[in-house]
Amino acid sequence: MSFRVQYQELVPPGRPGNGNARRGRLTTPHGVIETPIFMPVGTAGTVKGVLTRDLEEMGAQIILGNTYHLWLRPGTETLRAVGGLRKWMNWQGPLLTDSGGFQVFSLSELRKWNDEGVEFRSHLDGSKLFMSPETSIEIQEAIASTIMMQLDICPALPADRKTLEQAVEQSTRWAERCLRARKGEGALFAIAQGGLDVGLRREHLARLASMEVDGVAFDGIALGGFSVGESPELMAEALVEITPAMPRERPRYLMGVGTPRDLLNAIASGIDMFDCVMPSRNARNGTLFTSRGAVHIRNAQYARDARPVDENCACYTCRNYTASYLRHLHNAKEILGSVLSTIHNLHYYLNLMAEARAAIEEGIFEKFRLAKFEEWQPET
């Protein structure tokens, strides 16, 4: 895997911007990823309701799978038997898997962790399971993902200094064990914790950036532990201080974030990669992202609206269906409402990233970011 920053934001005198936004290219054995990029989330081996054909059509370059879910079902042996997740789910492009740690802490019960790993009960059948850094890598290698993530500890915010320090210490030890456990060809990213404590974040980043096992370092660095309880403003402020401390020559991934506004703010701080369930989950609940802001499609105002939900959108849904029809599908709880809305929202996120890349190339990213904030208005 190789990464090259192709454009760094240019900020001529008198123009706004901090010069941190960057436009890069990540080359993997499974395909090229133009950054900044958003990765649609396919929790249990499918981006919910979306054919891989539609993912390709909307320009998805890389998708995400969840190690915790895939470990519980179908399990490591089946994943190996079917030749890995990409082949199984008919996705030709690159695949990133999280470590499973975040879901162990958010979904399962009775988890206890020590230096060895995390003990927990399956949220499906209550069975007792144990995940160590080595287990996580073993599962991710059975999944045969393009990019694997280290096992880490991710505290919810607000958290006290001791909790944050413990998370940093444990995550650092597990980072090294993950590097050591890797046997296959998959790339591996480290995860920095530290909450909103800029000093702790920078310290953790420095340790992960310099970490090597047998001369091999991490292929990229991620920020975990954001969007876990703090306000979007506090996150944005922290990112401006923290992101520039991430290695410049490696891809920078902000995990589990966020709204379109969060993404543009994070790009302004220098982030390259994102994932979030928000566009797909909100789609299923009837909240659609549009060029004029978020829209609640169940609202009565759309009952006979014969326009697409976003007249500026080129997605399959907006090319073929009206707001009125989408509203009906959601009211009638029809599967197609989830399908068409997910296609739209993911297209919106991917297209926003494409626009951001073009704006960085043209040296007008800051202007672009502020213009978007103007365009996004509360629904009337």
Next chain:
Amino acid sequence: MSFRVQYQELVPPGRPGNGNARRGRLTTPHGVIETPIFMPVGTAGTVKGVLTRDLEEMGAQIILGNTYHLWLRPGTETLRAVGGLRKWMNWQGPLLTDSGGFQVFSLSELRKWNDEGVEFRSHLDGSKLFMSPETSIEIQEAIASTIMMQLDICPALPADRKTLEQAVEQSTRWAERCLRARKGEGALFAIAQGGLDVGLRREHLARLASMEVDGVAFDGIALGGFSVGESPELMAEALVEITPAMPRERPRYLMGVGTPRDLLNAIASGIDMFDCVMPSRNARNGTLFTSRGAVHIRNAQYARDARPVDENCACYTCRNYTASYLRHLHNAKEILGSVLSTIHNLHYYLNLMAEARAAIEEGIFEKFRLAKFEEWQPET
């Protein structure tokens, strides 16, 4: 609308078959329909989980909408405002709507009928509603369907002679009122009742066949009241006696039927058109129709089965996904399991009809029918 029987089954001396199967072409303002044909059911304005793009790709020639559901939601005024259902749901081809009567009797509560129409309570909000033959036509004209159905009374089987006679009498009176109520361009089919009583069926068919209002007759005749409690064998036996009594020069539609076996038996009796929720509903429950018979995809035997669910199938699902993956999607209750399985099952039904048409053209339909019955075996 025009209909032409292009091939009548040829049964040379010494070959099996009764010579009733027929291969026709129904030409409508919205497209040509090659018969025998199966019509996928789109109850509430969508074939559940399937994009119209996929319906086109699988060769659907005509689909069905349910007047009862569309009347309750989104309602007649919205249907008019959005320009009818075909435009709203982005379906270019012909559309058939039932009268709503069957759902009034099967879904709603407290229904009472008299000569004027049916009073019932909505299954959605309990509101009291009244449907007359004139209301049914008015709604179907708001839907702007290609082929409308008359309002009828459909008794469940077994039913006593008096119930069947009452249904025939009332349906006949409503048939004439529907013919009279029609204002627009939509075609209109009559529905014959009479249960398994061949004499009553033939009598009803004769009355409907000769019925005219201002010199205009029904564009086609349907058989209602089958697959409502009787065995498939009794239905097939009755159809052999009844179908040849339907007008030869008009399309013959068997409503709400059935399994692949039912369809081939009915084609052998001379039926041209079918609709049924079975392929789509069973798909969502994990039962898939294949060239070797019905398959329950949740069964453990498919856990690591790397073949498509039907190796002889050319549908999008079988071209791109394995039985193992489909099983996982159903076990994980993923939307995509319903989507991919519905695409497969509808493709199976449509392809079976295409094969039946070819067999009739070649004069080998009876051989084809019996060969299919041999191929369909219980799952081992």
